[in-house]
Amino acid sequence: MSTAENSGRGMDRRALLRGVTGLAAAAGAATALNLTTAGPASAYGWSRTLQQGMSGADVTELQIRVGGWAAPSAQRVFIGWDGSFGPATDGAVRRFQAAYGLSADGVAGPQTHSLLNSLESADGSTAHFDWTEFHSKDGAGFGGGKVGSAEVKENVRRLMYKLEAVRKKAGNSAITVNSGFRSIAHNAASGGASNSMHVYGVAGDIVVSGHTTLQVYRIAETCGFSGLEAYTHSWQHCDSRVQYPSYGSGSWWWESGTV
Numbered sequence: 001m002s003t004a005e006n007s008g009r010g011m012d013r014r015a016l017l018r019g020v021t022g023l024a025a026a027a028g029a030a031t032a033l034n035l036t037t038a039g040p041a042s043a044y045g046w047s048r049t050l051q052q053g054m055s056g057a058d059v060t061e062l063q064i065r066v067g068g069w070a071a072p073s074a075q076r077v078f079i080g081w082d083g084s085f086g087p088a089t090d091g092a093v094r095r096f097q098a099a100y101g102l103s104a105d106g107v108a109g110p111q112t113h114s115l116l117n118s119l120e121s122a123d124g125s126t127a128h129f130d131w132t133e134f135h136s137k138d139g140a141g142f143g144g145g146k147v148g149s150a151e152v153k154e155n156v157r158r159l160m161y162k163l164e165a166v167r168k169k170a171g172n173s174a175i176t177v178n179s180g181f182r183s184i185a186h187n188a189a190s191g192g193a194s195n196s197m198h199v200y201g202v203a204g205d206i207v208v209s210g211h212t213t214l215q216v217y218r219i220a221e222t223c224g225f226s227g228l229e230a231y232t233h234s235w236q237h238c239d240s241r242v243q244y245p246s247y248g249s250g251s252w253w254w255e256s257g258t259v
Contacts, residue, residue, distance in 0.1 A: 002187070003240075007031060007200070009181075013175060015083070015165045017159040021218045028230045030058065033078060034168060039057055040045040040157040043117045043120065043122075044058075044061055044113075044116070044117060044120070045169045046058060046110075046113035046116075046117075049108065049109040049110075050062055050073045050085060050108040051090075051106065051107045051108070052083065052085050052086065052087065052089070052090045052106060052111075053085060054085045055083050055084045055085065056083055057083060057194060058188060059084070059085045059089070060081050060083040060091070060109055062077045062085070062089065062116070063080065063081050063082070063083075063089055063160050064065050064157075064161055064238045065091075065116050065119070065161050066079060066092040066093055066095075066096045066104055066116075066161075066164075067081075067087070067092070067095045067158065067161055067162050067223075067224050068162035068163070068164060068165020068166060069091075069092040069093075069095040069099070069222075069223075070088070070092055070223060070224035071221075071223075071224070072091075072095060072222065072258055073221075073222060074221035074222060074258050075219065075221070075222070076170060076226070076252050076254070077224065078224035078225075078226060078240065078242065078243055079092050079224055080156075080243075081243065082235065083110070088108040091106070093106045093108055094106045094114075095113070096115075097112060097115075097166075098116050099168055099169075100168075101223055102115065109242075114124045119161070119164055120216060121160065125157070125160060126156060126157075126161060126163075126164050126176050127164065128163075128164060128174075128175070129160045129163060129164070129175075129177070130152070130155070132182050133177040133180060134159075134160075134180025134187045134201070135180065135181065136179065136180075136181050136182050136206070137179070137182070137186055138183055138185060138186040138189070139188075140183040140185070140186065141154070142181055142201065143183065144183030144184055144186075144223070145181060145182070145183055145184060145200060145201065146184065146195075146199045146200055147200055147201075147247075148246075151200075151201070152181050152200065152201035154202070155200055155201035155202045156180065156181060156201045156243075158202075158240070159180075159202060159204055159240065160242070161202070162223050162224060162225065162238070163175060163177075163204060163232070163238075164205065165223050166206070166208065166210070166219050166220060167225055168214070169222070169223070170208045170210075170211055170215075170216070170219055171210075172230065173201040173208050173209045173211060174209040175206050175207070175208050175209070176207045176208075176209070177204055177206055177208065178207060179198060179203075179204070179205040179235075180198070180201070180203075180204050180205075180207040181198060181199075181200075181201040181254075182196065182198040182199055183199070184199055187199050195247070195249060196249055197239035197240075197241050197244075197247070197249065198239075200244065200247050202239050202240050202241065202243075202244055202247070203237060203238065203239035203240075204234060204237075204239070205229075205235045205237045205238075206236055206238065207234070207235050207236070209238075212231075213231040213232070213234065213236050214231040214259070215233065215234060216236040217231035217256060217259055219237055219258065220236060220238050221237075221254070221258065224240065225238045225242065225254070226239070226240055226242035226252050227229065227237060227239035227240070227242075227249075227252075227253045227254075228240050228253070228255060228256070229255050230253045231256050231259070233255075238244045
């Protein structure tokens with residue numbers, strides 16, 4: 001079971017990532033986190049140091065951004081978006097900090113805030129992914145799914161942060177998104193299940209440069225994904241179905257089991 005606290009743009013991004021530990025914490029308005037109304041979080045205005053025992057909308061945003069650091073090894077756990085900074089969030093923050101060369105103390109202060117903000121883009125997407133990569137392949141953008149386009153876009157944003165973790169754990173290898181959000185029509189034409197997580201924007205079929213699908217599957221097992229299609233395909237399907245119980249698929253599905 002999960003731990004919802006129970007267990008010219010490319011050059012600018014690269015320069016920012018190289019110098020992240022020396023950046024001051026970015027200022028800006030806090031993003032509303034209701035799934036149906038949330039907009040871009042760029043650049044998020046971290047107004048306080050966050051640590052275990054705290055709660056609030058800024059903790060929820062932190063949980064979104066470190067969600068891909070849910071576990072140190074293959075575990076069926078995820079970081080809940082509940083705004084409560086408990087042991088699971090603390091562990092995710094520590095792993096995130098260690099991966100990027102910061103002191104792994106679990107305290108999200110100015111250096112961690114700057115690092116987190118270096119992984120976002122001005123349009124609310126993330127440093128290594130564009131919104132268009134996740135658009136429905138039939139030209140519908142984020143429209144025509146089982147939820148509204150604003151909700152799809154926020155779901156995709158949360159997915160992007162998990163995929164940023166996959167990318168980092170894969171040695172900063174480039175990721176190709178074969179399929180992201182699908183409109184109902186495109187999903188049907190593609191032969192997808194009627195309640196595919198793709199129609200909500202919470203799933204991605206990815207290929208990681210220089211890595212086999214089995215290697216990607218193993219990485220994804222540490223990133224809080226509750227839906228993993230078998231690694232026998234030429235792509236790896238990853239989704240966060242258990243974090244969206246209202247979408248009707250609340251059970252873990254690791255098709256190849258724990259590897």
